[in-house]
Amino acid sequence: MSEDEKTPAREIIADYAQSHFRYFRTADGTVFAQKNRHPVARPIRSQGTSGSHRQELMVGLFTDGFGVFNGTALKEALDLIEALAMSQDVQPVHIRVAPGFDGATWLDLGRNDGQSVRIHPTGWDILTPDPQEVCWRRTQLTGELPLPAKDTSGKGIDVFLRLCNFATAETECLAIAWLIGCLGPSVPVPAPFLTGPQGAGKSTGGRMLVRIIEGMSGDLRRAPKDEENLIAAVAAGWITALDNLSHLTPDLADAMCCIVTGAESIKRALYTDGDVVRSRYRRPLLMTGIDVGVIRPDLAERLLPLRLERPRVRRTEAELWREFEEALPVILGSLLDLTVKVRAAEADIPTDLRMADFAHLCAQLDAAAGLGALTxxxxSLDDLNDDVIEGDLLAQTVLKHAATLDPGTQTRMTSAEWLHCLTRLYSGDDCLPLPKGWPTTGKVLSDRLKRLQPTLAARHVLIDWGRSNTARYIELTRPAAPPPSQQEAAF
Structure with a gap:
């Protein structure tokens, strides 16, 4: 056969690729390759160590007897495939948890055979998902989970709680509610903050919570130095667990708020002038530490404090983790059983809490198992409000002023007048020096009060802003106490 009659290498590669792989694009324009009848998808431009499409294409060509091709032929073939895939329908890819058809959700077990758990209204099954329904994305942070056990009768939950050192039954039910929330792809869940004295097993408890969802390779990590690295870590996995936090900078606190409730990051694509890379993320977040100092009010509404206590009897790490690994299939099976019951339970949605989806999940858990999770x-939110107030002298001064008012009283003043009033109240007759961070202008005071507004409202002090004919004002109201019948109905 003459040289002119030979099929070009790039055409051989392209024909082989299109017959053995399915190519599609995501909403941000990234092209993925998915082996026929297999749910795991890989970006065709990935050079990652977790396995790239280029590598699996080379292996397939060699195994099926087509030989070894040079890099130029591979690049030209992939360029053509990428251009053709841009006209295909858009389909999302998911890490660990994904929505499915008919109200079902999927949990990726991280297995090479693609077997996953389908959680549906009548139960859960271990299946290989249809690629048209679910496309899994794998990274180095995607660990393998064991096949969950069936018919556990709930004993896995008891084993898990026995291995952890949660201080109270209320803490235990909140931890269970959080785990159930992590199995929902569309439910924002507050970030557990595992706290307690030294030696209480905070890091160990955090690892156990993470490994129930992420497998035995899941672990805690130090908080990144900057937001860009934090977002990269968040986007590459499902649960982000930060260990041994002792201080939360304002930037880190803001980033955590975005992780919990969802946000998007945009940066310039490498080697381009105008192209951008979009990173959407909303992930379960977990933290451990003894104390992180003053908590900002917006972050406090997104936290879930879980207190641990020091164990009476110590065990070796090897013994503890061996027992946990052996029990993990039963723990995961019991969690899935409880998740099905919770999703089937009917409960009213609490409309007075910031994280209403999680509050509704707690109400469903109460209806299904009677654990008292919502209470x-x-x-826990009330305790966090106390922490915010104890760490903010301005909030304490506002509450001190409100205590001097009769119930049902309203007070209107300009921001400058409020600043003078609160400063004089804080300094008192002793003329105490103003603390660092005390508002210096009416505008700064107004901005601080906006942050504290939900916290003060939880203590029955309402702050509002308005404008009269002459100037803007800030209104402080101490509502009248509700009738005893309404107070009883609130609990």
């Missing part, structure tokens, strides 16, 4: 969640 425990309300109590």
């Amino acid at each position: 425990a969640y309300r109590t």
Whole structure:
């Protein structure tokens, strides 16, 4: 055969690729390759160590007897495939958890055979998902989970709680509610903050919570130095677990708020002038630490404090993790059983809490298992409000001023007048020096009060802003106490 009659290498590669792989694009324009009848998808431009499409294409060509091709032929073939895929329908890819058809959700077990868990209204099954329904994306952070056990009768939950050192039954039910929330792709869940004295097993408890969802390779990590690295870590996995936090900078606190409730990051694509890379993320977040100092009010509404206590009897790490690994299939199976019951339970949606989806999940958990999760969640938020107030002298001064007012009283003043009033109230007759960070102008005071507004409202002090004919004002109201019948109905 003459040289002119030979099929070009790039055409051989392109024909082989299109017959053995399915190519599609995501909403941000990234092209993925998916082996026929297999749910795992890989970006065709990936050079990652977790396995790239280029590598699996080379292996397939060699195994099927087509030989070895040079890099130029591979690049030309992939360029053509990428251009053709841009006209295909858009389909999302998911890490670990994904929505499915008919109200079902999927949990990726991280297995090479693609077997996953389908959670549906009547139960859960271990299946290989249809590629048209679910496309999994794997990274180095995607660990393998064991096949969950069936018919556990809930004993896996008891084993898990016995291995952890949660201080109270209320803490235990909040931890279970959070795990159930992590199995929902569309439910924002507050970030557990595992706290307690030294030696309480905070890091160990955090690892156990993470490994139930992420497998035995899941672990805690130090908080990144900058937001860009934090977002990269968040986008590459499902649960982000930060260990041994002792201080939260304002930037880190803002980033955590975005992780919990969802946000998008945009940066310039490498080697381009105008192209951008979009990173959407909303992930479960977990933290451990003894104390992180003053908590900002917006972050406090997104936290879930889980207190641990020091164990009476110590065990070796090897013994503890061996028992946990052996029990993980039963723990995961019991969690899936409980998740099905919770999703089938009917409960009213609490409309007075910031994280309403999680509060509704707690109410469903109460209806399914009677654990008192919603009451425990309300109590935890109340404790966090106390922490915010104890760390903010301005909030304490506002509450001190409100205590001097009669119930049902409204007070209107300009921001400058409020600043003078609160400053004088804080300094008192002793003329105490103003603390660092005390508002210096009416505008700064107004901005601080906007942050504190939900916290003060939880203590029955309402702050509002308005404008009269002459100037803007800030209104402080101490509502009248509700009748005893309404107070009883609130609990």
